[in-house]
Amino acid sequence: MKPRVRFAPSPTGPLHIGGVRTALYNYLFAKQNGGTMLLRIEDTDQTRFVPGAEEYIIEAFQWLGIKFDEGVGIGGEFGPYRQSERKAMYKQYADQLIANGYAYYAFDTPEALEQKRKDCEAEKKTFQYDLHTRGEMTNSLTLEASEVERRIAAGEPYVVRFMHQPDTEILVDDLIRGEVRINSNILDDKVLYKSDGMPTYHLANIVDDHLMQITHVIRGEEWLPSAPLHVMLYKAFGWEAPRFAHLPLLLKPDGNGKLSKRDGDRLGFPVFPLQWKDPKSGEISSGYRESGYLPEAVINMLALLGWNPGNDQEVMSLDELIQLFSLEKISKAGAKFDLEKAKWFNHHYLQAVDDAELAKNFQATLKQKNIDACMEKITRVVALVKERLYFTNDLWEQSSFFFERPSSYDEQAIKKRWKEGTPERLQAIAEILKGCVPFDKESAHNQVMDYIHQNELNMGQIMNSFRLTLVGAAKGPDLFEIVDILGVEEVIERINAGIIAIENHIKNQNN
């Protein structure tokens, strides 16, 4: 049987990259096995609904190149795929559980529950609505049947709670964690349905997974504690449960705790695929896309957070991942987010991007800075500095001096590289370059080298100060590549301007 899997986010805000990884693993598993992956939006908790979140989720997967086969925005024969649109169908399932003795009505008001909690606290106990306490509460187990009917008919608010049986060992057979056994006595009677007509996550999730014929539930470890209830729900309905696979947590880089929504911007990396602006507070959280990451790099990096192919292969395209992925090789231990690794992947994939494509985007950045440069020059610059880039956004930082004359000169470099005699030597270099016809990288290089040899100088005496006048700092790619791209006139002007500015600077300092 071909697997059917689902990614089932709640539209409560931007999608955390942990969620993206969950979707990715579902996708890899489905594609490898010729199966189907669907996108279901779990929006039953209207109090947590955030406008724009659903659109964000869809856009994020479009950017990443993860395609759903069915679901919200696509359609399919198991729709609707938005739980709020399925609202009417859940009640019958809650009724069925009550009729068969697997669930009960509870009428406890929020105040009564709060009081009960306080009473327990006073006795240094924590309150849980379960098989030990349900007999003390206001529900269809403690009230007369006629009273229950009366309350419901009168429109009194109620919830439907699952009724765990005593002393039952519940087995969750997890594809990653193996057999997890839990005794029913410690579980609480979770709310499944509310009289406002909305199911809770637990009921809606199980009903939909069943109706949508889901074969494998692959989701984050935070849902493992809910899995025993889910197993019991399948039993109560008499349905065959899907296979479960609970994925390890994504941890902070130091391994101390779960990677939270707040961590990213605090530690200097995005936790969301795309930038997100909170509709209420207006607060902006950074995204991988806007930070200059390539989708291929994000996919590759995420795939390895909690899984590896069993050897040390690290670079894998989406197609290769589909070939190599296996649920069995997912680790049980949490996976530490590694910023350096993320950057390394991005650097790697960036090298494969066409120079012309990078140049086109960079031209737009330059235009914003009112810099008009021709594509030929931009493409040459891009080709030259590409190996130094971690992000496309680094392009300006790595190459600004090709488009703007230095406005200042690095203090350290002046101290170290600017000696007596430097101005005269650089003037001599400027003269030599003027006479260099045709002017190109080789001829400029040869002439400068001849000058160095003839005057019995060493390379350092010329090259470093020369670079300083062209770049403004002791950085950048091969000096003669820079010379070639700038052209002879610009080089000579920069040498002359640099000499004046640096000499003045030194004079002012000495006064």
Ligand code: GLU
């Ligand atoms: N709606 C749940 C979430 O937001 C889905 C959990 C599950 O996959 O069962 O994570």
